[in-house]
Amino acid sequence: MIKVAVWGAGMMGQGLLRFILDRPRDLELVGVIDRHPEKHGMTLGGLLGEHYDHDVAITADHDTVLALGPDVVCILTASNLHEITDQVEAAIRADADVICIAETLSYPWATDAEWAERIDELAREHGVSVLGTGINPGFILDALPIMLSSVCLRVDRIEASRINDLSPFGPTVMSSQGVGTTVEQFKAGIADGSIVGHIGFHESIGLIAYALGWEIDRVEETREPIVSTVERSTPHVHVAPGNVAGCRHIARAYDAAGALKIELVHPQQIHPGLEGVETGDYIHIVGDPEINMSNCPEVPGGKGTYASVGNYIPLIGGAVPGIITVVDMPLPRFLSPTE
Amino acid sequence: MIKVAVWGAGMMGQGLLRFILDRPRDLELVGVIDRHPEKHGMTLGGLLGEHYDHDVAITADHDTVLALGPDVVCILTASNLHEITDQVEAAIRADADVICIAETLSYPWATDAEWAERIDELAREHGVSVLGTGINPGFILDALPIMLSSVCLRVDRIEASRINDLSPFGPTVMSSQGVGTTVEQFKAGIADGSIVGHIGFHESIGLIAYALGWEIDRVEETREPIVSTVERSTPHVHVAPGNVAGCRHIARAYDAAGALKIELVHPQQIHPGLEGVETGDYIHIVGDPEINMSNCPEVPGGKGTYASVGNYIPLIGGAVPGIITVVDMPLPRFLSPTE
Numbered sequence: 001m002i003k004v005a006v007w008g009a010g011m012m013g014q015g016l017l018r019f020i021l022d023r024p025r026d027l028e029l030v031g032v033i034d035r036h037p038e039k040h041g042m043t044l045g046g047l048l049g050e051h052y053d054h055d056v057a058i059t060a061d062h063d064t065v066l067a068l069g070p071d072v073v074c075i076l077t078a079s080n081l082h083e084i085t086d087q088v089e090a091a092i093r094a095d096a097d098v099i100c101i102a103e104t105l106s107y108p109w110a111t112d113a114e115w116a117e118r119i120d121e122l123a124r125e126h127g128v129s130v131l132g133t134g135i136n137p138g139f140i141l142d143a144l145p146i147m148l149s150s151v152c153l154r155v156d157r158i159e160a161s162r163i164n165d166l167s168p169f170g171p172t173v174m175s176s177q178g179v180g181t182t183v184e185q186f187k188a189g190i191a192d193g194s195i196v197g198h199i200g201f202h203e204s205i206g207l208i209a210y211a212l213g214w215e216i217d218r219v220e221e222t223r224e225p226i227v228s229t230v231e232r233s234t235p236h237v238h239v240a241p242g243n244v245a246g247c248r249h250i251a252r253a254y255d256a257a258g259a260l261k262i263e264l265v266h267p268q269q270i271h272p273g274l275e276g277v278e279t280g281d282y283i284h285i286v287g288d289p290e291i292n293m294s295n296c297p298e299v300p301g302g303k304g305t306y307a308s309v310g311n312y313i314p315l316i317g318g319a320v321p322g323i324i325t326v327v328d329m330p331l332p333r334f335l336s337p338t339e
Numbered sequence: 340m341i342k343v344a345v346w347g348a349g350m351m352g353q354g355l356l357r358f359i360l361d362r363p364r365d366l367e368l369v370g371v372i373d374r375h376p377e378k379h380g381m382t383l384g385g386l387l388g389e390h391y392d393h394d395v396a397i398t399a400d401h402d403t404v405l406a407l408g409p410d411v412v413c414i415l416t417a418s419n420l421h422e423i424t425d426q427v428e429a430a431i432r433a434d435a436d437v438i439c440i441a442e443t444l445s446y447p448w449a450t451d452a453e454w455a456e457r458i459d460e461l462a463r464e465h466g467v468s469v470l471g472t473g474i475n476p477g478f479i480l481d482a483l484p485i486m487l488s489s490v491c492l493r494v495d496r497i498e499a500s501r502i503n504d505l506s507p508f509g510p511t512v513m514s515s516q517g518v519g520t521t522v523e524q525f526k527a528g529i530a531d532g533s534i535v536g537h538i539g540f541h542e543s544i545g546l547i548a549y550a551l552g553w554e555i556d557r558v559e560e561t562r563e564p565i566v567s568t569v570e571r572s573t574p575h576v577h578v579a580p581g582n583v584a585g586c587r588h589i590a591r592a593y594d595a596a597g598a599l600k601i602e603l604v605h606p607q608q609i610h611p612g613l614e615g616v617e618t619g620d621y622i623h624i625v626g627d628p629e630i631n632m633s634n635c636p637e638v639p640g641g642k643g644t645y646a647s648v649g650n651y652i653p654l655i656g657g658a659v660p661g662i663i664t665v666v667d668m669p670l671p672r673f674l675s676p677t678e
Contacts, residue, residue: 019492139490143670147486150650150671151478151643153358211672287673289642293634300628304490311489331482331666332489333550 001028002313005070005096007087008077009034009058011170012101014048015306016074020313021052025338027313031065032058035077062087066094072313075100076306079199081108081115088130092122097316098130099309103199105132106142107206107325120323129319133312133326135304136162137200140281141264142207143326148283148291149212155287158208161265163279164298165272166246171236177247177268178225180237186225186244197223197249198266205253205262211327217256224248232271245269311335340367341652344409344435346426347416348373348397350509351440351645353387355413358649360391364677366652370404371397374416401426405433411655413648414439418538420447420454427469431461436655437469438648442538444471445481446545446664459662468658472651472665474643475501476539479620480603481546482665487622487630488551494626497547500604502618503637504611505585510575516586516607517564519576525564525583536562536588537605544592544601550666556595563587571610584608650674 004020004027006013013034020027021044032044040060045053059065066073073091075098078084084102091098108116123130132138141160149155166173173179178186178195189195202219209216228245231238239245246269253262272279280296311332319329326332343359343366345352352373359366360383371383379399384392398404405412412430414437417423423441430437447455462469471477480499488494505512512518517525517534528534541558548555567584570577578584585608592601611618619635650671658668665671 015492135490144486146672147483147670149673151474151638151646152673153354153642153646153649154676155673211670213675289639291634291638292636293632295630295632297631299490299630303492303628307490307492310492327670327672330669331486331550332670333485333666334488334491334494336552337493 002026002072002317003028003030003068003070004313005031005033005065005068005073007033007062007073007075007091009039009047010076011302012076012306015302016076016309017044018048018052019306019310021054022337023335026335029054029056030068030070032056033060033062033065034058035060062090066090066096070094070096072097072099072316074309074313075102076309079103081105081112085115088119089122092119092126092128092130095126095128097128097319099312099316100130100132101134101305101309102132103134103137103203105130106134106137106200107203107210108132108323110202110206116323123323124321127321129316129321130323131312131316131319131325131329133308135299135301135308137203137207138308138326139304140299141200141266142204145283145285146208146211146327148293149285152285152287152289152291155212155285157261157263157286159263159284159286161282162298163267163272163277164301165270165279166268167234167270168302174237178244179246179270180239181244183225183227183244190223195223195247197247198268201249201251201264204264205251207325207327208262209253210325214261215255216253216261219251219253221249221251226267226269228275230274232274234270237270239270245271308332341365341411341656342367342369342407342409343652344370344372344404344407344412346372346401346412346414346430348378348386349415350641351415354641354645355415355648356383357387357391358645360393361676362674365674368393368395369407369409371395372399372401372404373397374399401429405429405435409433409435411436411438411652413652414441415645415648418442420444420451424454427458428461431458431465431467431469434465434467436467436658438651438655439469439471440473440644440648441471442473442476442542444469445473445476445539446542446549447471447662449541449545455662462662463660466660468655468660469662470651470655470658470664470668472647474638474640474647476542476546477647477665478643479638480539480605481543484622484624485547485550485666487632488624491624491626491628491630494551494624496600496602496625498602498623498625500621501637502606502611502616503640504609504618505607506573506609507641513576517583518585518609519578520583522564522566522583529562534562534586536586537607540588540590540603543603544590546664546666547601548592549664553600554594555592555600558590558592560588560590565606565608567614569613571613573609576609578609584610647671
């Protein structure tokens with residue numbers, strides 16, 4: 001029986017809570033932390049639906065939850081290291097393992113090596129492990145191509161792309177991808193950093209290079225507007241023909257000799273099907289043998305992310321202390337729900 | 340630097356030897372054992388080509404090779420547990436980790452639990468690990484669907500198929516798959532056990548059930564002739580129209596309630612393309628989300644198998660002692676050759 005606390009009860013956290021509550025023989029939910037006052041005191045039945053009624057209430061008081069001694073704290077709150085520092089540190093100081101969906105934590109050395117060293121040391125002092133995972137980074141553009149490379153005799157280059165549909169997401173995602181902007185607004189948004197494209201390319205490249213022992217000399221990125229020729233709409237955004245339906249973000253990593261080693265392509269847009277674009281995950285390993293994998297449609301980002309977190313819960317107890325990556329973990333696998 | 344001995348210098352062993360010799364900074368080849376007298380005293384340059392010249396000679400004298408203290412002994416000799424017992428035991432008694440392509444060793448409890456217990460205990464006594472791997476079992480029909488299941492919230496059933504081309508293989512494989520027989524001869528061969536189809540379904544089912552915590556109640560198998568409508572030939576076999584080009588072997592695993600949980604399909608034949616059949620590896624996870632993965636063409640069986648063995652060499656030193664499976668190992672990954 002593993003005692004689990006969940007930090008962050010947004011869409012991702014709610015998905016993970018259902019996953020945990022479906023497995024009462026393996027996982028014991030000890031607390032739910034959320035900073036939004038409108039959720040405080042809410043029961044899980046109120047948040048997740050009657051079927052998930054449970055005596056744990058949602059609170060902002062993380063000290064009280066951490067004092068209950070969770071074995072694992074799952075953090076589903078934000079993307080950037082500086083946004084999760086306090087949460088990760090508090091969980092470590094409570095001697096809990098951490099599994100977190102912050103994209104940057106999947107390979108934190110990519111954005112802030114000093115942060116990574118400091119948290120790694122703290123985790124080792126407390127004998128706990130800190131893992132960043134999710135569908136991407138954490139699976140489609142890194143762990144899966146790494147796994148596939150293990151049946152190769154030679155790997156010259158890894159190319160992977162993930163063509164997904166942003167339609168289910170809310171206004172935050174729309175604005176960070178530039179959905180609904182004019183081409184001019186898109187360019188301005190890229191220039192001022194308000195349109196960011198995908199967060200996670202540097203982490204996926206870091207994971208692949210780490211796993212395969214490759215030295216990457218430089219990474220080049222491009223972010224281009226996906227200009228729609230048709231009208232596309234979601235409850236949160238409207239895209240007129242000629243305006244931007246999403247962001248085509250590409251990262252290319254080269255070695256010191258200038259050879260392209262890793263190319264990751266992630267065009268994110270709403271309703272790609274309206275222009276005949278099929279969504280999917282694609283991995284091409286150029287080597288011997290060549291690998292040409294496709295998964296259509298793509299693994300949905302939300303479900304895939306909280307499923308990954310939930311399925312790593314039984315595995316993290318056996319991991320070495322410190323910051324670890326999906327590359328250091330055993331082969332992940334589905335945790336069957338309690339019958 | 341990992342000291343490696345290779346036991347078995349057939350096609351699989353030769354592929355692994357090239358893999359090892361391409362990585363002189365990580366792997367040190369200490370010996371090559373083979374029982375065929377015509378290879379004894381041969382140099383590796385003679386066996387593998389000039390580029391692979393090396394001072395290790397091929398010998399039948401395994402004691403002398405094992406006395407050199409290899410860290411890892413790779414065994415690429417046979418399929419069945421009773422055929423590899425002496426080799427595995429000798430390697431364990433020499434305090435070496437073992438990586439072996441015997442299909443039955445990927446999950447030895449499936450065919451001989453007593454053998455597995457005995458070897459597991461011996462390996463623990465010597466503090467070494469014993470791993471069975473290969474393309475199948477070991478990857479396509481087990482490790483890969485298990486890995487993909489980790490981004491699922493619900494897994495009702497795993498269906499996987501591997502449609503491959505046997506054309507490159509030699510006469511042993513042709514006769515074990517019934518290639519070139521009449522339909523009558525095929526049926527007689529299935530009845531008397533001389534035509535076996537795929538070896539490894541019970542192991543793949545065992546690995547999936549072990550990883551996902553599923554209880555399998557019964558496994559049903561069918562083996563049917565793939566009757567050719569066209570002429571198909573290889574250097575080793577000729578198939579006239581109306582005769583058998585291969586064996587369509589299917590295994591289905593059910594739980595106690597009678598629900599189909601795992602369906603593995605492996606039609607093995609020569610030149611499937613002559614009748615428009617595209618080769619490939621296909622994984623379908625029925626659950627939430629559904630996964631629909633394909634890899635076309637299939638990962639070649641030979642290369643994929645010895646690549647898998649070679650790429651596990653740097654990982655097995657960190658494994659717990661005893662018989663282990665690909666499910667217990669870290670995420671496998673390509674070992675880059677020395678520049």
